[in-house]
Amino acid sequence: MNNMYNWREHKIIIDKFILSQKKKIIYLIIVILLGIIASMAIPYVFGKIIDLIVIKDLQLVLRFILISLFLNIFQSLSSILEEWIGNILSVDCSNNIKEAMFSKILDTRYEFLNSYGEGELVSRIENTGDKIVGFYIELFSSIVMILFSIIISAYIMIRISLKLFIVAIILLPLTYGINYIFKSTIISKQRDYIANLDAYSDYLIDTISNLTGIKLNNLQKTFKGNYKNRLQDLKRVSMSNLKINMTVTSLQDLITIILSSLILFISAKLIILGNLTLGNIVAFSSYMEKLHSSIKNIGDLNLSFNEVIVDLERYRKIMDHGSEKKTDGKKLSKVTSLKFKNVSFKYDDKYVLKDFSFEISKPGLYAIVGENGSGKTTVFNLISKLYTDYEGEILINGNEISDYKDKDLRNEVLFIESKPFILRDNLTSNITLLEKKKVDDPHLEKIIKNLDLGKVRKLNRSNIKDTLSKGEQQKIQVARLLISKQSLILLDEVLSGLDKEMKEKVISKIKERSRNNILIIISHEYEIQRICDGIFLMPDKNISIKKYSQKLAEINL
Numbered sequence: 001m002n003n004m005y006n007w008r009e010h011k012i013i014i015d016k017f018i019l020s021q022k023k024k025i026i027y028l029i030i031v032i033l034l035g036i037i038a039s040m041a042i043p044y045v046f047g048k049i050i051d052l053i054v055i056k057d058l059q060l061v062l063r064f065i066l067i068s069l070f071l072n073i074f075q076s077l078s079s080i081l082e083e084w085i086g087n088i089l090s091v092d093c094s095n096n097i098k099e100a101m102f103s104k105i106l107d108t109r110y111e112f113l114n115s116y117g118e119g120e121l122v123s124r125i126e127n128t129g130d131k132i133v134g135f136y137i138e139l140f141s142s143i144v145m146i147l148f149s150i151i152i153s154a155y156i157m158i159r160i161s162l163k164l165f166i167v168a169i170i171l172l173p174l175t176y177g178i179n180y181i182f183k184s185t186i187i188s189k190q191r192d193y194i195a196n197l198d199a200y201s202d203y204l205i206d207t208i209s210n211l212t213g214i215k216l217n218n219l220q221k222t223f224k225g226n227y228k229n230r231l232q233d234l235k236r237v238s239m240s241n242l243k244i245n246m247t248v249t250s251l252q253d254l255i256t257i258i259l260s261s262l263i264l265f266i267s268a269k270l271i272i273l274g275n276l277t278l279g280n281i282v283a284f285s286s287y288m289e290k291l292h293s294s295i296k297n298i299g300d301l302n303l304s305f306n307e308v309i310v311d312l313e314r315y316r317k318i319m320d321h322g323s324e325k326k327t328d329g330k331k332l333s334k335v336t337s338l339k340f341k342n343v344s345f346k347y348d349d350k351y352v353l354k355d356f357s358f359e360i361s362k363p364g365l366y367a368i369v370g371e372n373g374s375g376k377t378t379v380f381n382l383i384s385k386l387y388t389d390y391e392g393e394i395l396i397n398g399n400e401i402s403d404y405k406d407k408d409l410r411n412e413v414l415f416i417e418s419k420p421f422i423l424r425d426n427l428t429s430n431i432t433l434l435e436k437k438k439v440d441d442p443h444l445e446k447i448i449k450n451l452d453l454g455k456v457r458k459l460n461r462s463n464i465k466d467t468l469s470k471g472e473q474q475k476i477q478v479a480r481l482l483i484s485k486q487s488l489i490l491l492d493e494v495l496s497g498l499d500k501e502m503k504e505k506v507i508s509k510i511k512e513r514s515r516n517n518i519l520i521i522i523s524h525e526y527e528i529q530r531i532c533d534g535i536f537l538m539p540d541k542n543i544s545i546k547k548y549s550q551k552l553a554e555i556n557l
Contacts, residue, residue: 016096018373020096033148035078036149051277097132101319157291167263190309192237232389313389326417340392342355343393345382352373356392366532370537383404384413413488434480475498
């Protein structure tokens with residue numbers, strides 16, 4: 001991603017997320033400047049105190065000590081205020097980036113999101129924003145401090161001794177050169193670290209999400225071992241990063257030590273010759289330290305920039321994904337017909353659908369039947385526009401599905417997935433989650449009673465998702481179906497987890513709903529397949545229409 005070196009890219013991020021907090025930035029700069037002024041005056045005052053002690057002027061010593069006390073207190077207070085404002089600014093800017101990434105992920109076309117693990121997406125939202133904002137705020141504040149520190153330090157150092165100043169800056173270019181030498185290595189190590197962090201996050205989420213299966217199959221030892229290996233991988237890349245950073249820092253410190261020793265020797269000679277006072281040397285040393293610290297900060301910023309490049313790439317990759325269609329397109333008020341004409345779709349160059357066709361032209365209950373992995377759920381994903389990169393034609397009301405706005409289409413299509421969509425919230429909120437308008441209370445209460453969900457209401461919202469059985473989760477999905485107003489309903493294994501009595505009740509409700517709407521169901525339950533108005537077989541060499549018709553006939557008997 002060499003384009004990330006383009007400063008135009010940085011300007012976009014700065015304008016959007018940093019400069020939107022102009023007032024806080026101005027406050028921060030003012031506080032930083034006041035702190036710098038106090039900080040820069042302290043070495044000069046301290047040098048004066050030493051010279052006054054040498055000449056035994058106690059009255060002036062006391063005066064300058066009081067001035068030093070005031071300056072130190074003022075600097076301390078400004079430092080506290082700077083940290084406070086800086087943290088507020090950092091949190092606000094970081095939250096803005098997180099919100100932008102979160103919104104983009106929700107709006108990104110589904111096929112792009114499939115390339116990420118859940119842990120990786122969480123890691124990108126949580127870590128990327130903090131690192132990017134941390135770098136830019138550090139950049140802003142450091143530029144102000146570095147600029148003023150260098151100017152003031154250099155001016156006072158020249159006033160004290162031009163010769164010492166020339167010696168002090170002669171080795172400084174080496175500091176930046178060290179950063180430049182290790183630049184590509186730092187970027188490479190940071191990429192390696194973040195890739196391992198993403199893999200670690202994915203593994204952790206997978207493990208926590210499957211605790212029941214791990215316990216039932218006695219896999220604790222295996223998962224503990226794998227987790228330990230993940231931690232070791234993280235440690236390895238982390239220590240590798242640390243090694244590079246310590247190498248750079250050590251070389252910079254070595255240059256500083258050599259320079260300080262040289263300055264000390266020349267200073268001693270100048271004092272012996274009577275060209276400088278002891279107070280001058282103390283002040284000069286303090287300002288030289290500030291100058292070197294400022295120059296070193298430039299190198300540190302370069303190091304941070306090399307590391308944050310990886311986070312900028314991760315941010316840009318998310319933000320560059322194509323979004324779903326929101327504004328352009330035809331409106332859709334009701335689905336009256338649906339047609340697949342020679343539709344093909346593939347994952348990673350492997351076809352899961354090939355020339356699949358079917359047509360529905362009137363309300364009713366229809367089933368899509370096929371073996372596992374034959375593409376049944378993919379059909380639903382295509383109808384819902386989760387996937388858009390297909391071959392052939394998908395027509396709704398005679399128009400290509402891509403002609404409709406995504407929002408309008410999904411307002412008319414209810415897709416109840418095989419994996420229940422349950423939030424950590426109360427029962428009513430979970431049932432009415434998909435509804436744009438308030439649901440009539442008596443109607444809702446009747447549905448809750450009919451589906452025997454009354455006891456679920458007593459559960460705390462914090463543990464409702466974790467304590468519900470699979471059957472209870474499916475009942476909540478069915479409740480959503482019964483209060484919904486959509487004209488096209490897609491049901492993926494909606495009967496799974498229900499007992500026989502509840503299945504019969506739900507089947508009856510589904511059939512009743514299909515009188516005025518189009519309902520398409522994926523189910524291996526012959527009880528519901530046999531009452532369907534139409535059955536569409538997925539292409540499969542092991543299933544023929546004749547064999548399947550015979551099977552249904554046997555069940556009907």
